[in-house]
Amino acid sequence: MTQNFGLSAGARAALLSRLSRRGTHAEPEAPAEGPGRDLGTLPGMRDLEAMRAAGAALGIESPYFRPHEGIAGGRSTIGNRSTINFASYNYLGLNGDPRVAAAAKAAIDRYGVSASASRLASGERPIHAALEAALAAHYGAEACITLVSGHATNVTVIGQLLGPRDLILHDRLIHNSVSEGARLSGARRIAFAHNDWQAAERELAAQRRRHGRALLVIEGHYSMDGDLPDLARFAEVARRHDALLMVDEAHAIGVLGATGRGLAEQCGADPGLVDIWMGTLSKTLSSCGGYIAGRRELIDLLRHTAPGFVYSVGLAPPLAASALESLRILHAEPWRVARLQANAALFLRLAREAGFDTGHSAGLGIVPVILGSSVRAARLAAAAFEAGVNVQPILFPVVPEGSARLRFFLSAEHSPAEIGQSCAILAAARDGAALLRAS
Incomplete structure (x- = not known):
């Protein structure tokens, strides 16, 4: 964390100065490390120390x-x-539901705790395909892929699909994982005003012809503000400018819509308007991991090329089973x-x-x-x-x-x-x- 508790620049400087004087009357220090080995100069280290000192003061x-x-x-x-x-993502109370726990325990008994390898190598288990089929059906999509981390899902998928000649346009309040994926891709990155589809349109109109492929990224339910975008408007913008539309549903599945199907249901829109549905398993679905749902050719490409999937251990079987059972309960209740x-x-x-x-x-x-x-x-x-x-x-x-x-x-x-x-x-x-x- 790098919070400074709202300290003014002068107060923060005074804290840092005080920190730098600590230990002047202590035992003689060992010879100083060279600059390459001095951990105190790592990015964020001094801000972390200032935050702790401010909290104590x-x-x-x-x-x-x-x-x-x-x-x-x-x-x-x-x-x-x-x-x-009020500090947990257990939106529907499924983390701790006896049926979810029983599904996880049964998966352990059958498959063990870990997949023990990347799925491409020898980590594939039937429970993976069952979960992915259920998630694809949830979005009316052709296929789905699950990964071991929600954050890594955005990083590796965006980083794989886009390159230096491309354009990524995202909401100003987009999650860090999208920003990191965009940085990894090397694509031109532009942030537009929060939930402002007209601002997104202006940016695309001005920039689209200069780039090869364009990706427009929004969230279904913004975790800092609890608001949501106009899906139909953003879909229109994406299609008008030949861009792919990606929606991060991390906090939307199980929360938005009369039956918890997410942003499309909440907005009364066709889920087929979205090219890339992304979500996490760690919130409503009381597990851990991330997923991408979309066209079959996209999912097949990611299964064979996305580094966060190809070079990572497969989703642990009990986590896949708990997510699948949570999704079943979501639909049934x-x-x-x-x-x-x-x-x-x-x-x-x-x-x-x-x-x-x-x-x-x-x-x-x-x-x-x-x-x-x-x-x-x-x-x-x-x-x-x-x-x-x-x-x-x-x-x-x-x-x-x-x-x-x-x-x-x-x-x-x-x-x-x-x-x-x-x-x-x-x-x-x-x-x-x-x-x-x-x-």
């Missing part, structure tokens, strides 16, 4: 890497204390989606009534509480945790300075009473901090 304990001592759903146990939990969406809508309404800025959240699964100051966000998260509500602060530079926030992930497992209690705790913590500042 402000009396804020780091909210990161807290161990959850059991299943993290609507509630979780942290430090032997039960908390209302749409009431889970309805409950999630009702919970998110309730949280959104109560947060707004309490005077919190929730941005443009659609209230479908993710609701930010935007506080502006990184210090304020960190302190409010600490106060909420002390009162039994676990929510993560999102600080600069993960979001732009001045837009630090608390990010609430809702679950079908939350009760209306827990949501009301949490909003009340948040408002009380905010008002208490305001009184302290006034005094």
Whole structure:
């Protein structure tokens, strides 16, 4: 992490200066490493030290890497204390469902814990094909491929499909994995204003003829803001300018649409408008990994050329089995989606009534509480945790300075009473901090 808690440039410089003077009265140091071996000069190292020093100076304990001592759903146990939990992607409460656990255990009994090799070599198992067929059917696509990491899926697929002569156009708030994939590809990369299809059109109109292939990338449900794009409009733009359209559904599957089928269902659009559907197995599908669904020729190419698939061990059989069973339950029990969406809508309404800025959240699964100051966000998260509500602060530079926030992930497992209690705790913590500042 490289957050600086919203410190001014002068305060940050003072912290760094103080850090640089540490140890001046300690035992003589060993001979200094050469610049090539000095880990203190690695990118981000000094910012990490400044962030830690700022947290200590402000009396804020780091909210990161807290161990959850059991299943993290609507509630979780942290430090032997039960908390209302808004920091997990367990949207439909399937992580811990006995049927999902049983599917994973059966796969272990049949195939073992690991695939033990890349699938191209000898890691292929029948459960892989079953999961991929189910995901392809979910999107009405011809085929699908699964990989061991959601982040690596975007990196390796975008990095493989595009090259230096090509163009990648993406939303300004796109996930880091897309940015890293674009960087790996060497393609020209242009970011357009968030959810602004007209800005995307202007960029494509100006740049398209200068490049060989073009890829337009958006997300189905943006994890920092909880909003969503106009799929039909972006699809029109892509087709008008002979570009491929890719949609990252990491936070959309199981969350958007009346039955959780994602952005296309939410927008009432044909899923065939999208050339590349990408998603992860680690959220609604309570597993780990990523997938790409699309035309058969695309999937066949990736199976034989994408480095993150060809040179990586195959998806662990119990993870494939748990994702497959979660997908089956998603389709069989749409009431889970309805409950999630009702919970998110309730949280959104109560947060707004309490005077919190929730941005443009659609209230479908993710609701930010935007506080502006990184210090304020960190302190409010600490106060909420002390009162039994676990929510993560999102600080600069993960979001732009001045837009630090608390990010609430809702679950079908939350009760209306827990949501009301949490909003009340948040408002009380905010008002208490305001009184302290006034005094």
